[in-house]
Amino acid sequence: MAARSRCRAAPGTARGSCCGCRAPRAAPRIPRRSRRIPAMSAVPRLLVVEDDAPHAEALQAVLEGEGYEVELADSTDAALDRLRARPFDVVLTDLVLGGRDGLELLREARRMLPDLSIFLITGHASVETAVSAMREGAVDYLTKPVHPAELRTRVGRELEKRALAADNQALRAELDSRFGLEGLVGNAPAIRRVYDMVRQAGPTDATVMLLGESGTGKELIARACHRLSPRAKRRFVAINCAALSDTLIESELFGHVKGAFTGAHAAKEGKFRYAHGGTLFLDEIGDMPLSTQAKLLRVLEEGRVTPVGADDAEEVDVRIVAATNLDLMQRVQEGRFRQDLYYRLAVVAIELPPLRERLEDLPLLADAFRRDFAEKHGKQVDTVAEVVIERFRQHSWPGNVRELRNAIETMVVLDRNGELGLEDLPPGLRGEQLGQGRAQAPGGAVVAPAPAAMPAASPATPAPAAPSPAPTAPVESEARLPLAGHSLREVEAELIRQTLEACEGNRQRAAEKLGMGERTLYRKIKEYDL
Structure with a gap:
């Protein structure tokens, strides 16, 4: 029986971390922390490209110790052959290889597999090398000698980012295929409840009322209801009730005949007729004038619409989805919204959560917006730094998902190094102190808290006059x-x-x-x- 080789590592040193020995290794240990495995493979598969065999084997030993599947290649051509043969999650390549170098491999691999994560390893680190590698699409670079702890941390972090992106894509695909919820991202319990209600109400012809603060995605949900319905192949027509004056809204909704009023030089088809057979989305319904509310109620009850200035009504077949960021029951009590119209519209009422109640979705949303805007603006932006996500978690998001979307677009446009970092944050987010308390006012406005040093006025002591704001x-x-x-x-x-x-x-x-x-x-x- 052949004698078992012994590791020449110093006592207490992880096997394979300092030498290239081929001593038998124990079965891969359970990772010290829970890892999110990318959906593309049950166990992450890594490719190490290094023409120095002892160094390659040392890297392999460290990575296999983390539970990863690791293959070796000693040249650019051998690495490209392996990439063509099977999928890999991460490639670690030396900069200096015999023949074609690591940068050339980086370019070829990125052309073949644009989403592949590639690390560059160099013994001669410089700013120029790092900049060149990042410009070519490397996710990071390591300097020799590679420290095992740094290797584990960097690779583990990249795999977690890939897992997040894979989760996001899988969730989008599942929602699109099963529920028609294209464009919606999120996995928090609060938004999952919304998805459940949309799945139930969408395929029906019931009128839906969407409730929620500005920027929570009410129109996206309205479109999802339309796509799930038998009317999906017909028009989805949106109209903002707050954007139209009292004199124009009836003409927009119901149409008008020629000469119905000054300036009506030709007849106009209203949104109800234009959306015939499809879905009409009435956004900010709470701002509709009372006079128009009465006419809308009649249309909903009779299925007939009378254009402004006309004598005869026309039949319409339209599903209504309405939305508001107001408390409609309060407006009913104030006499500003008809109670009978409210109950006619709110057959199914769906309340959308504000972003501050689903902060666990921030990584998914940020990654989705990063991908969308990187493609839109032709930028190579691969990641959102974890420190940015932490900053996001401290923000109160008065503008909800719309505010996050705008922030990510700003960051993508201004980014210079392929990673969205703190330096890319818009001024409003960059200047905010972490943990600063905020109060939520109606409509999503944020009010800063009063100074703690200001005492409450007592009956015996008259309160000092508040200083006028500059x-x-x-x-x-x-x-x-x-x-x-x-x-x-x-x-x-x-x-x-x-x-x-x-x-x-x-x-x-x-x-x-x-x-x-x-x-x-x-x-x-x-x-x-x-």
């Missing part, structure tokens, strides 16, 4: 609104007024700073008479 102070200044003793409506109105002053009346900029849509801001300006 009209030109920027929103990010240290000034705070005096909150105590005021209603949320008053606080929100004052916050909007100060923000408009700080933005010199620019409503688009003010809406961005407040984290709400422009149409919502217009409505609130009108509501608060600002």
Whole structure:
């Protein structure tokens, strides 16, 4: 019987971490921490490309000790042959190889497999080498001698990122194929409940009411309901009720005949007729005038619409999906929304959670938006740094998913190194202190907390007059609104007024700073008479 070879490593050193011995290794141990395995393979498969056999075997020993399947190649051509033969999750290649070098392998492999993760290993690290490798698509680079702990950490982190991307793609594919929820991303319990309701209500012809703050994705859910329905091959028509004046909304919805009013030089087909056989999405339904609400209720009850200025009604077959970010029952009590219309619309009511109630979805959402905007803008952006996700978790997201989407697009456009890092954050996120408390006002506006040092006024001591806010102070200044003793409506109105002053009346900029849509801001300006 042949004698068993013995490892020449020093006592206490992991086998294979300092020498290239071929001593029999124990069965791969259970990893020290739970790893998320990419969906593409049950066990991650790695390829090490190195023409120095002892060094290659040492790397192989360390990686196999983590439970990975590792293959070796000693040249660029041999590595490309293996990549053509079977899928790999990660490639680690030396920069200096006999014949064609590691950068050439990097280019060839990326052309063959654009999503392949490739590490470059070099004994002569330099800024130029790192920049060249990253530009060619390397996810990272390691310098010789490679420390086993650093190797484990870097490769493990990359595999976790790949697992996240694979989970995201699998979830999207599952939702698209099974439920028609294309474009929706998330796995939190709160959003899963929304998916369940959409699966139940979508295939029916029931009227659906979508409730939720601005930016939570109400139109995406409305489109999902349409795609799941028998009307999927007909039109999906959206109209924003808050964006139209009282005089125009009836013409837009019901149409008008020639000469019905000044300027009506030709007849116009309304959205109900245009959406005949399909789905009509009434966004911000809570802002619809009472006079139009009465006519809408009649259309829903009779299935007939009368254009403005016409005598005869026309039959329409339309499914209604409505949405609002308002408390409609409160508006019913205030006499600003018809109760009978509310119950006619809310046959199925689906409430969409704000982003702050599904923070576990931040990595999925950030990765999905990164991919979308990298493709849209032609940028090579491979990852979102974990420190950015941590910063995201500290933000209150008053603008919800729309705010996150805009932030990621900004970061992708400004990115320079292929990874979205803290330096790419928009000013509003970069300047916010971690853990800073915030209060949520109606409509998604964020109100900074009052200074803790300000005591509450007592009956015996008159409260000092609150200082007038400087009209030109920027929103990010240290000034705070005096909150105590005021209603949320008053606080929100004052916050909007100060923000408009700080933005010199620019409503688009003010809406961005407040984290709400422009149409919502217009409505609130009108509501608060600002």
